[in-house]
Amino acid sequence: MYNTDGRRIQLYKKLSCLCTLNDTVNNSKLLEANNNKSTPVILSRTLLADTWNTFCVPFDIDLKDGKINGTEVNVMEYDNTTGHTINFKNATKIDAGKAYLIKPKKDIKDPVFSDVTIKNVTPIVSGDKDGYSFVGIYSLITFNDNNKDRILILSKEGKFLSVKNGGRMKGMRAYFTIPPKTKAEAVRLMINNKPTAITEIYTTLSSPKKIFYTDGTYAGTDIKKVKKGIVIKGGKKILVK
Secondary structure, eight states, X not given: OBOTTSOBOOOOOOGGGOEEEETTSOOHHHHHXXXXXXXXXXXXXXXXXTSOEEEOOSSOEEOTTSEETTEEEEEXXXXXXXXXXXXXXXXXXXXXXXXXXXXXXXXXXXXXXXXEEOOOOOOOEEEOTTSSEEEEESSOEEOOTTTGGGEEEEOTTSOEEEOOTTOEEOSSEXXXXXXXXXXXXXXXXXXXXXXXXXXXXOOTTOOTTOEEETTSOEEESOGGGSOSEEEEETTEEEEEO
16 A cells, blocks of 8 residues: 555554464364464464474464574474384474474564464374374363373473373473383484484483483393493483493
8 A cells, every 4th residue: 555655555453453372271262263264373482592392383384484483493393203212304384283393593482473374173193193293282281190101291401201190281382192101211302313412301200220222222220231332321321331
């Protein structure tokens, strides 16, 4: 639109037109009401700088410029699981309902996305729903005794954490599942074909007495009886000669 002087006038939608998804509430009714609607969306959450943030939203995001809200980001998606190692690879786009890992160069607080289409789709299970998987959520959830033993979450410090009965996870994030009876301390994460430092990502269930080989195989408790090479004890790498 132009005024009488020939100057262009840009019109903006009022803030009240924004669809706000809050990570501390149940967003289901809001998603139902806006399903298949094109609307500006604000996410009431923060993506922390230099940290792998889990991320899941009910709309597509274009990553052609490698940025979210003007900030450069690394985005990874689930690839496969080998043994007890969960592998992630580079993602070139963000699809509605799919879970990702995002590491921004600087904090992204309450990002706004203009003219996206809300898709009230059930979050996708990346991987094997009965084994290792990566699952996104839109709303705050509470874990219970029926599911807590198979679930791991990734903390802001980059550590796998087990969950307790009654523990909660904020919305627009994702959690990991592991097969029944799997030793949580054996699970490892590999990003873009590079193993994540074992001292950086581990589980709160790690015991200083249990020893594992780097492929996740249990090696007992006596360091003198394990094979030569690198092993993991108490969440730390040890070279056995």
